[in-house]
Amino acid sequence: MTKTASAKRKRAEREALKESERATKRTKSGDPEDLYDKKLFVEKSAGADRVREARLYELLGSEDSNERVAAAETVISSLLDGDGVPEDVLKRHLDWRLFRGLASGRAGARLGYSLVITEILRQLFGGDELSASRYPGLTFDKVLDILHERTKPTGHMTGQEERDFYFGKLFGLDCFVRAGFMDDDLDKWDNILQQLLDLADKKVWLRSHCGWVVMQAVPKLKADVLDLADKKVWLRSHCGWVVMQAVPKLKADVVASIIKKLKAAKWTKTPEGVGIWLAALETHPELDGQGVENPLDPKVLPNLPAILKDSVSGEEAEEESAAKTKKKTANWSHQLHFVWPYLLGYYVSKGAVTDFVAFWRRAVDDNLFIKSASDGQKLRGFVVLQTLLMHPLEGNESTLETFLPHMFSKNLMTCLMNQAASEGRYLHRAACATLRTVAQAAQRSPEFTSIMIENLTTNNGVYNFDVRTGAKTIETILQRIKPDVADDVVGVLSAPVIKSCTTGKDMDKVKVELRAYVEYLFKMATAAPEAALQELTSLAYAPPIWVPENASEFVKDLSRNRLQSAFANLSKKAEDTTYLCTAIEAISPDYIQMDAKLKKAVADARKKLKALLQTASAKPAADGASDEMNVAKGLSLLYAIAIFQLYNAEPDALQLLDDLRDYQSRMKTDEDEAAEFLIEILLSMVSQDSVLLRQISQQVFGCFASRVTSKALELLLDVLSADENAKGQQSLFDIENDDIDLEDLDEDDEDEDDDDDEDDDVEEINVDDDSELEIDSDVEFVTLNAADGASEEKEGEDGSDTDSEDEAAEDEDAEEAKNLEAIDDALGKILNSHRLDKDADASDSDADMTDSEMLALDEKLSAVFKDRIKTKPSKKKERKAAKESVINFKRRVLSLLEIYIRSEAGSPVAIAALLPLVQLIRTTTVKSLSDRSLELTKEYQKQLKKARAANKKQKKTVKVDAEATLQLLKDIHAEAAASEMNDHAKAAAAASLIVGSTLFIADKASRPAVEAEFAKLEHKPEKKGRKSKKKKKAGEIDMAMDWKNWRRNYEATKRQ
Secondary structure, three states: OOHHHHHHHHHHHHHHHHHHHHHHHOOOOOOOOOOOOOOOOOOOOOOHHHHHHHHHHHHHOOOOHHHHHHHHHHHHHHHHOOOOOOHHHHHHHHHHHHHHHOOOOOOOHHHHHHHHHHHHHHHHHOOOOHHHHOOOOOOHHHHHHHHHHHOOOOOOOOHHHHHHHHHHHHHHHHHHHHHOOOOOOHHHHHHHHHHHHHHHHHOHHHHHHHHHHHHHHOOOOOOOHHHHHHHOHHHHHHHOOOOOOOOOOOOHHHHHHHHHHHHHOOOOOOHHHHHHHHHHHHHOHHHEOOOEOOOOOOOOHHHHHHHHHOOOOOOOOOOOOHHHHOOOOOOOOOOOOOHHHHHHHHHHHHOOHHHHHHHHHHHHHHHHOOOOOOHHHHHHHHHHHHHHHHOOOOOOHHHHOOOHHHHOOHHHHHHHHHHHHOOOOOOHHHHHHHHHHHHHHHHHOHHHHHHHHHHHHOOOOOOOHHHHHOOOHHHHHHHOOOHHHHHHHHHHHHHHHHHHHHHOOOHHHHHHHHHHHHHHHHHHOOOOHHHHHHHHHHHHHOOOOOOOHHHHHHHHHHHHHHHHHHHHHHOOOHHHHHHHHHHHHHOOHHHOOOOHHHHHHHHHHHHHHHHHHHHHHOOOOOOOHHHHHHHHHHHHHHHHHHHHHHHOOOOOHHHHHHHHHHHHHHHHHOHHHHHHHHHHHHHHHHOOOOHHHHHHHHHHHHHHHHHOOHHHHHHHHHHHOOOOOHHHHHHHHOOOOOOOOOOHHHOOHHHHHOOOOOOOOOOOOOOOOOOOOOOOOOOOOHHHHHHHHHHHHHHHHHOOOOHHHHHHHHHHHHHHHHHHHHHHHHHHHHHOOOOHHHOOOOOOOOOOOOHHHHHHHHHHHHHHHHHHHHHOOOHHHHHHHHHHHHHHHHHHHHHHHHHHHHHHOOOHHHHHHHHHHHHHHHHOOOHHHHHHHHHHHHHHHHHHHHHHHHHHHHOOOOOOOHHHHHHHHHHHHHHHOOOOOHHHHHHHHHHHHHHHHHHHHHOHHHHHHHHHHHHHHHOOOOOOOOOOHHHHHHHOOOHHHHHHHHHHHHHHHHHO
16 A cells, blocks of 8 residues: 555545544434444445544544443444344454554553454454355464554654554464364464564563463453453453363463474573473473473572563663563663562462572572572562562462561661661662551451561561661551551560570660650551550559660650540541540559558549539430439549559649539529630640640640530630730739839830840840860950849840839849849869958968869869850740740630530520630730631631531521620621721621621621621721722722622521
């Protein structure tokens, strides 16, 4: 066919495809209605026939396997059904469509086209023998020539295009093999086999693929294709529906012929040869000793490592001359050669542990991980381990468990830890990927967890494995552990520590392992709290006898610290707080030294905790029972944390128990007063620098949210209005500090954080621990005092003219004088001297000091000045700390308010929180607080909408204080006018709409007043002058318009 004719044909095909697309749009299914009709292709296609043919071949290359199979079935039927198409038509489709399509790199073209070719070859040369009866011109050699012609690279091609053609040829030869018509025809087998060998020798990166085609042809068994596809994933997409048929078994003489051919091609000592030999012997054991040697025989096993060392598949090989590349492969590839899974599966399926150990040691540990191994070979070793962990043969998971301890061999573990520990290593990412695979395998198969942890922390691993590698392998495994295997894991982790504690002489090493053990238990506490907390509490309060006496206090302190952190993590989720209470209840007070008063207090608290836990876990029998259960749950948490604090000898523990008893007594007389008292208790807990107490306070507040009164809520809201400085800290925490400068309380916060601000009385001197402060022996110390005096005088001159500042300066002078007097006394003791102004009875001494005496003097002087620097407080730091404490306190209160809003947005009490939230956006200097307040206001809107829908469904009404609510609306509108910030305007608009709609719905009599308040917003005159960007943004928020829109929606919903 000429180039012109070919070009015309391509243009006609493109036009047909365009017509096909237009036809697609006209049908509901997206394809022409007669697309899948089983009618034969015509000899000269045109119009609708051409459109159908083009569309079918397009779907044959689809990535969707269902579309490929449907198109393949239709194409085969359209070629061979009934009397079939004429020979010229079939030849045209084979030549210009099918074999040519194998060289296409588009989507799933090779997969779909190979399905059709395989079936056509089977019918041409298989049992139907259509080649002899119907198509005499399409002989075996002729069809094979068509394949060669259409998959032969020609002209100037890119590397990718050339690869596409060679892969097309490989797929075509594979179709001949899969067609299954060559079982008894050695000539045809020899022809195809020779083609595969030639292709493998010509392109090194195709050798493993060619070997796989040969190997898969050897063990063809009579079995259902579905079972075959399930066992061999590589067959599912490649074979499609054609291979879903029974495949015949090759006879022994055919297999022997293939082996002979492979020997002649020198494939005996190649990975492909190993795979084919094993497959042949598995199918025909009688061939053993008849020219087919078992590559796993102990006699020839020493040769196997050298063969497997160079095994790899892929296209990364540099193609050199045929002489150099023959039998060579690339070293770097993440794609494992097919022989490795076959070998590993062989040992696992046989259950031959001894043979596997010998194979693993020779072929993997002493082969791919020795020092002289290349990085590519080590990479292959990592991939082998990953493959065995993540892709064990189906049905052999239990058998694989006996092989796992032998897989973490010495050289492998050494290489794995070294590569994972350093990011600069070439195989760092591969080692980390291997460790992730280990963690994933443990998660997928929990029964392997203890085995994997044991081999990582003992044997060829190290106990501090995560520290050694810099990865979080064991941490990941422990955080995802299943509770039913937790006891086994605790036993595995404790065994090395017990051995080290009982036999180890290096106490530092023992403490390191004890620390690691406690950390492991802490990581376990989230996923398996029962087992982990039990062991942690034992270490914290009653260390086992195997813990050395001189490490007992170390273990107690460390365990108590991590136990507190574990409790904090568990308290984040309400459903996990039961473990916290149970674990604390399980701690025996007999292990803790306490006086009689504490013992009695603990005993009473434990009784109440037990009773409260029973109430909290009981099933609700009435409507109000669930509320009582929440109260019991909250109180049980408070009692549990009080008992835990008593065990840890914390000073506020007894006070918390007294407060709880007081709260319970108040509940019986005045619930409103009790609610206020509970908020005070929770605020005292929230203010402390303890994550556990903050988490517990949030959980308890959630249990009592429905009982919060307006006065109790006011206690929370008062915190938000506090100044973010030392004055605010004083008001919140009742701090009495005489050293606080009253004028400093009102300083601008930005000036406090300015690096150039010099508020301290003296300049700080940075003295490192290793530095020496040198002072000559002839220095007169009166100059030190004089300099300080001058500094003080200068500060007095630079101060404010106000009387309060003068008094503050006098106080500072007095304080400075005291400090100087203290340092003079310290220096006098060191130098055996005194200040010159006290020299009434002094006598001069001209004696010089020795060098050693001067060095000793320098050290003492350095120590004095270091102490001076450390003890001198910095007012700048004090102001910064005060500001941070207030800000953190506000953050924690906002967290409590979020809990309250999420659960009680429908309560009329909750609307009191809106105005303080809006005011906080305006007054705070911290962006995160402002953002949080805006988020809470928006959250209020969402939760209120849900609450109103629930009330409407249950036909509940909400009563409000009309006068107070209307005043709140006015205050919010006044607050909205106090700032031009965009966020402030958004929050004010949301709060206004919430309060206005609440009053409008709850009290019909107040509706005119509400309308009047929003009407006032429409008539406010705009301020003259140029508006800032912020002002423009705030002005874009029209609260009156928002109200009108809400009214319109409300009336429309009401009419429905």
